[in-house]
Amino acid sequence: MVETVITIRRARLSDAQDIAEVHDAAWREAYLGIIPGSELEKMIQRRGARWWRSAIERGSRLCVLDFDEVIGGYVSYGRNRLPHMAQRGEIFELYLAPEFQGLGFGRRLFEAARHDLQQNGLDAFVVWALSDNARAVDFYKHLGGRYVRQAEERFGKELLPRSAFAFGE
Numbered sequence: 001m002v003e004t005v006i007t008i009r010r011a012r013l014s015d016a017q018d019i020a021e022v023h024d025a026a027w028r029e030a031y032l033g034i035i036p037g038s039e040l041e042k043m044i045q046r047r048g049a050r051w052w053r054s055a056i057e058r059g060s061r062l063c064v065l066d067f068d069e070v071i072g073g074y075v076s077y078g079r080n081r082l083p084h085m086a087q088r089g090e091i092f093e094l095y096l097a098p099e100f101q102g103l104g105f106g107r108r109l110f111e112a113a114r115h116d117l118q119q120n121g122l123d124a125f126v127v128w129a130l131s132d133n134a135r136a137v138d139f140y141k142h143l144g145g146r147y148v149r150q151a152e153e154r155f156g157k158e159l160l161p162r163s164a165f166a167f168g169e
Helices: 013-031 037-046 049-057 105-119 134-142
Strands: 006-010 061-067 070-079 089-096 125-130 146-155 158-167
Touching: 006 105, 013 037, 013 049, 013 061, 013 070, 013 089, 037 146, 049 061, 061 105, 070 105, 089 105, 125 134, 125 146, 134 158
Parallel strands: 089 125
Antiparallel strands: 006 061, 061 070, 070 089, 125 158, 146 158
16 A cells, blocks of 8 residues: 655755755646746746745745645745735735646645634734636635735736735634
């Protein structure tokens, strides 16, 4: 009998390269045709293993989906970067490698982040998604997210709309 262990745990320095690879694959899959190609490549290149190692060393709240010692996804979260919003917490990023999508792992990462935010007094939190990323928008709506705000984000010369979804209010 083969036993596979799936855990969600805090990221370790030794995970940096694997997180960078998940980031690369997930962003290429999620944003192809949404973010202009050259801008997407620039963003991906900025987030290599060194960037993730630095985030882990700084103590960023960053958890990984560890699928039998293979990193399949990650979630980063903390205090809302926009302090004037009613929600004091924020999930900054939640991404899965393409082969781990559609299997319930995104929900598990989301719930782990929600639990940690709540344990730290951040019961109400927000998640931003590019409005044209239908999979992400549907995911957050399905989890009970309530649309609360729209903004724009610049990618090179293009401005793309992004939507905020609130949880825990």
